[in-house]
Amino acid sequence: MTGAREWLSRIRDLPRDGPVKIMNVCGGHERTIALSGLRSVLPDTVALIAGPGCPVCVCPEEDVYQAIQLALRSGVMLVAFGDMLRVPVNLPKREVRSLEQAKAAGADVRAVASPREAVQLALRHPGREVVFFAAGFETTMAPVAASLLEGAPENLSVLLAGRLTWPAVRMLLESEDSCLDALIVPGHVSTVMGLGEWSFVVEAFGLPAAAAGFTPDSLLAAIYSVLRQRREGAPFLDNCYARVIRPDGNPAARDQLRRVFGITGANWRGVGPIPASGYVLRPPFDRHDARLRFPDFAQAGRKRAGDMPAGCDCARVVLGKIRPVECTLYGIACTPQSPVGPCMVSDEGACRIGWTSGERPHAAHH
Amino acid sequence: MCLAIPMEISRIDGYTARCTAKGIARDVSLFLMQGEPLAVGDFVMVHVGYAIQRVSPEDARSSWELFDEMLAAENGRA
Structure with a gap:
């Protein structure tokens, strides 16, 4: 089995083609990425974005x-x-x-x-x-x-x-301001549903995609896969968690x-x-x-889009438009002890995961 | 909530299996694993109390090691 170090060196050996944005849509993936510090060891040109992975x-x-x-x-x-x-x-x-x-x-x-x-x-x-x-x-x-x-x-x-999960990803990819370059397919959603429902990423949008497990080596294998697919201009739906994800789930x-x-x-x-x-x-x-x-007790009248608490930027965090530290409340008015928005509450929320992995607000916010 | 953990089956009674992971024992439902014959000693991926797929012993062990490392990381930083 290829280890994390080997995948990392293969990624570093790939020729750089400018910035690449790779989205994950799973709180478990984001946890592994944040807690094992993958962002800090990958080339600067590779941005890992946490998308809507927190139910x-x-x-x-x-x-x-x-x-x-x-x-x-x-x-x-x-x-x-x-x-x-x-x-x-x-x-x-x-x-x-x-x-x-x-x-x-x-x-x-x-x-x-x-x-x-x-x-x-x-x-x-x-x-x-x-x-x-x-x-x-x-x-x-x-x-x-x-x-x-x-x-x-x-x-x-x-x-x-x-x-x-997949309809939210489809909506993101269809949005006019989408600038995503590749997708890490969620591991345990696919374990249940199979890989096939993600083929639209490749077929309709021509983007590289790879399913990953929850260890750093599996995630790095998926990152390497999508970078290489992109490099070669031949996107396909790869399975880097094949021991658990079967084609039909x-x-x-x-x-x-x-x-x-x-x-x-x-x-x-x-x-x-x-x-x-x-x-x-x-x-x-x-x-x-x-x-x-x-x-x-149904409250249809409460229904409206974009209904996060006042000042809370969870909506843009959920969509991967900003990193948690870019929210002005992050770590100042909003902490795990006193959360303002749901992304700081849930163990799968990008803000909570960021805080837990040691990400602290930029000094400019003080 | 979405984190799934591999566990080893130590006893099966109908659709309920006694499963263990690193000394912790839990009753796990095998209801979603119909059509997949399972036996004592097999490993399954468990999510919110339900086995969702069979896993190999090697995969189970590497996941457990990862959980240990992540817990240590969290405790060190949180």
Whole structure:
């Protein structure tokens, strides 16, 4: 197996062709890139951009608001992945602005690490309405589908905020100001869905693409691959995580996703609506749809694009338009202890990852 | 949330497997692995409590080493 050092020297040996922007769309990739310091060892001409790889960051503000209101006013037990609890909504400071604050105000809010725990909580509390606030990409939505297919009790409903990753990438590449040169294809999304759904990057946009795993050597192999594809003018969809990503992904998981969910247009926080990028429960699983079960708590009026907190630049961070340190709040008004926007809350948010890997604000901001 | 971790299967009971990684044991669902025969001693990639794919023992070990390094990096800087 070729090690990280070898890939790095191959990258350095490639002739330089001017600046190259390579986007990743996975919080796990960004973590490895940031924590192993890949940006500092690559040639200056190679820019690694963190794109929309954080499902918590793009979860619509109106959905977080609805979850908070459900927990506060309906007496439901609200369960969510731990990352969701501190995500703030746009309300004045005196109001309840996050699930964590709702919990402090007496609401029954619980963090879970798996959809199975949501099912188990519903089974243990048969007299309670349990709402599972489920944000996530394909890798998380397949387990959500499985948990419903395995048999969920009637007192469990799901407030679905799942998203498909590839439509957001397609939208970015279609945007007029896109200046991306290559894509690192997300490793575990592809483990579930297969590699084929990323072929549009090559076929429709003529850009190099390579799927990567989560070790530095796998990411460097993918970076080398796209640089070389670009150099040779022959882009293709490479698989640098072939031991785990099979061409057809995980067929059982894909089948379960299809049986439980339809695909619908969906709003992305900070980005706006993207066609065919969200999930909706199909019959008969729609009896577990929290939006149908609690229609009074749907807040369609809150829906609007670009709805990050005031002064927060998460929208441009999510789209890879700026690095976290370029936001004037980063590390000053916005820190992991006191986050303003979702990108500093989630372990997969580019700001949180940047902070954790030691990136500090430029002195000019002080 | 999206971070998947390789684990070794130590017991299987229906769709539930007892899995271990570096001394930590968890119950993991094999519901998404239907059609992929799995046995005690096999390694799977686990995401939010569900096995999503089989992995080799070598890949599992290199991922564990990486997690150790990243945790050390985080603890040193955070």
